[in-house]
Amino acid sequence: xxxxxxxxxxxxxxxxxxxxxxxxxxxxxxxxxxxxxxxxxxxxxxxxxxxxxxxxxxxxxxxxxxxxxxxxxxxxxxxxxxxxxxxxxxxxxxxxxxxxxxxxxxxxxxxxxxxxxxxxxxxxxxxxxxxxx
Amino acid sequence: xxxxxxxxxxxxxxxxxxxxxxxxxxxxxxxxxxxxxxxxxxxxxxxxxxxxxxxxxxxxxxxxxxxxxxxxxxxxxxxxxxxxxxxxxxxxxxxxxxxxxxxxxxxxxxxxxxxxxxxxxxxxxxxxxxxxx
Numbered sequence: 001x002x003x004x005x006x007x008x009x010x011x012x013x014x015x016x017x018x019x020x021x022x023x024x025x026x027x028x029x030x031x032x033x034x035x036x037x038x039x040x041x042x043x044x045x046x047x048x049x050x051x052x053x054x055x056x057x058x059x060x061x062x063x064x065x066x067x068x069x070x071x072x073x074x075x076x077x078x079x080x081x082x083x084x085x086x087x088x089x090x091x092x093x094x095x096x097x098x099x100x101x102x103x104x105x106x107x108x109x110x111x112x113x114x115x116x117x118x119x120x121x122x123x124x125x126x127x128x129x130x131x132x133x
Numbered sequence: 134x135x136x137x138x139x140x141x142x143x144x145x146x147x148x149x150x151x152x153x154x155x156x157x158x159x160x161x162x163x164x165x166x167x168x169x170x171x172x173x174x175x176x177x178x179x180x181x182x183x184x185x186x187x188x189x190x191x192x193x194x195x196x197x198x199x200x201x202x203x204x205x206x207x208x209x210x211x212x213x214x215x216x217x218x219x220x221x222x223x224x225x226x227x228x229x230x231x232x233x234x235x236x237x238x239x240x241x242x243x244x245x246x247x248x249x250x251x252x253x254x255x256x257x258x259x260x261x262x263x264x265x266x
Binding site for chain 2 (some may be wrong): 127
């Protein structure tokens with residue numbers, strides 16, 4: 001019985017250790033990912049996969065723009081469409097180099113980040129129910 | 134009688150002159166006012182009274198700041214959002230700045246994009262998440 005208890009404790013410690021290692025690796029990967037893409041999260045209430053989706057989408061579009069001039073509206077539209085399509089409406093996106101904002105967003109639907117010298121605000125709200133009466 | 138007539142004429146001219154000066158001063162002061170905080174509507178889907186409310190709120194805020202002060206985008210955005218949330222029901226969202234692009238989905242009759250002086254302001258309304266207990 002003592003032997004069994006020791007074995008259980010050993011396994012428990014091993015599992016905890018594995019979980020911790022995985023968390024550390026994930027955090028490191030995220031950090032590396034952000035640095036590599038020159039992304040910095042300023043404020044956030046959003047699951048990690050959605051954040052990464054936004055960063056990748058922004059990175060891809062910025063890289064694809066031949067001119068150095070930022071096309072804020074196009075980036076805003078691209079992000080909004082991608083998120084409306086993938087995670088349901090309604091998403092709103094503001095892109096620029098100089099703005100302040102105050103918004104109300106749905107739970108888990110808010111990220112404010114910078115990529116290169118551009119700031120991006122992406123947030124979700126409820127949509128008006130269609131009223132046919 | 135001639136003397137009295139002359140005196141009346143003199144007084145009449147004096148009063149006309151005063152009135153004219155006052156009108157001129159009023160016009161000049163109005164021009165100064167207009168030139169300092171000119172409003173341009175860039176895009177709109179909003180009843181006129183609400184538009185005027187937004188212009189007035191923004192104008193009052195900007196005028197209340199000492200001229201040397203840097204624009205506080207976030208505070209102006211908050212002021213507008215709070216005023217509209219409390220006067221016309223939630224949820225309103227406001228973005229203020231000098232350089233940004235945006236793509237949003239808004240409620241019918243709840244969208245205004247205007248510039249005042251050198252500041253651009255986006256104010257729009259969406260539905261709110263129903264409380265789910």
